[in-house]
Amino acid sequence: MxxxxxxxxxxxxxxxxxxxxxxxxxxxxxxxxxxxxxxxLRFISAPQCACCGYPFELDDSANIIGGEGVDGRTLCGTCLQKKPAFDCARAALVYDDHSRDYLLRFKHADRTDLTPLLARWLYQCGQGIWDQADLIAPVPLHRRRLLYRRYNQSGLLATKLSKMTGVPWDGLVLGRQRNTRSLGGLGPSSRKREVGGAFAINERRAAQCGLDGARVVLIDDVLTTGATANACARILKQSGALHVSVITVARVVR
Ligand SMILES: [Zn+2]
Ligand SMILES: [Zn+2]
Known part of the structure; x- marks a missing residue:
């Protein structure tokens, strides 16, 4: 065979x-x-915010001035002001015309053959996270959107990353109970309102995959304001997750 x-x-x-x-x-x-x-392609590398992964080298506007958090890690101004619900976020690429092109093809043009390439980028930017992780969870799509698109691109990446790292993945522990509008064009507070209460934990799956006390890696395509990542991290932690990292293909850098 x-x-x-x-x-x-x-x-x-x-x-x-x-x-x-x-x-x-x-x-x-x-x-x-x-x-x-x-x-x-603009790959993100250190120095970056220890929490959200904001790349300091790209900060030419100087409107984000980092400093030391209570735990001695170097944080960006945003994370210093208010710590996100997730513990750490990393992205492979800066979200720009080039990376958007890859993501649009991957999401909407049935280019699932891009999975190994994107997964390798995610794997590399998650160095230091994988060896401590207990569970990989993709950010879920609502059923209706899943039917329309036929696959959850984050689920494909999670499957591949699970194979590469040996960390188990579960695509059902985190679910969407409400379809959200497309977040494109919404400001930070509207985004937060839109995703609030959109996600739910499947308690049976949570028990099966040992969510209690687990270090979880969330997989998504883009980190924009962090509203989705925060909403997911919040309910994962409410259900017992100890630590939540977010790894995305790209992130917005303002
Ligand atoms: Zn080429
Ligand atoms: Zn930060």
Missing amino acids: ALLRTVGRIGVDAILPPRCGGCGVITETTHAVCADCWAG
Whole structure:
């Protein structure tokens, strides 16, 4: 069977050469992007806020001045002012025209073949988080949106990341009890209102996957104001989660 699979893979590769996950030109390796596309992507790296992951190097406006939190970690001004409900957020990329392009194709254009590429980026930006994690949970889509889109892109990433890290994942422990409007175009307070009460914990699943005392990694596509991540982290903690990290493909940097 394994041999058959190998032969099958060689056959497919011979017919379909690996293509760039960005522009589609033929590349040497599978699940990669070409040099041009790579150059267009802005990966986030240290120094960054120890809590929300805000990259300090991009802060040319100087309107966010970091400082030391009570635990001695370097935090951005926003987190210093009010600590989010999640403990830590990391994103692979700055949300801009390039990263939005990948996410739109992944979400709306049936480009599920981008999963391994995006999962690798998430894996890398979650260094230091995976080895302590107990559970991976994707931010859920409402049933209606799931029917329309046919797959939850965060669920695909969670499955892949679970395979890469050995950390179990559960796509049902965190559910949506109410469909939210699209958050695009809404300000921070409207977003907060819109997602408030939108999520619910499936207590039976929570017991099964040992949510009580667990260190949870939430997976989502974009961190915008953090309203969704906060709402999810809050109810996960109400149901016993000890620590909640959020890992997204991209994050808005203002
Ligand atoms: Zn390319
Ligand atoms: Zn921060």
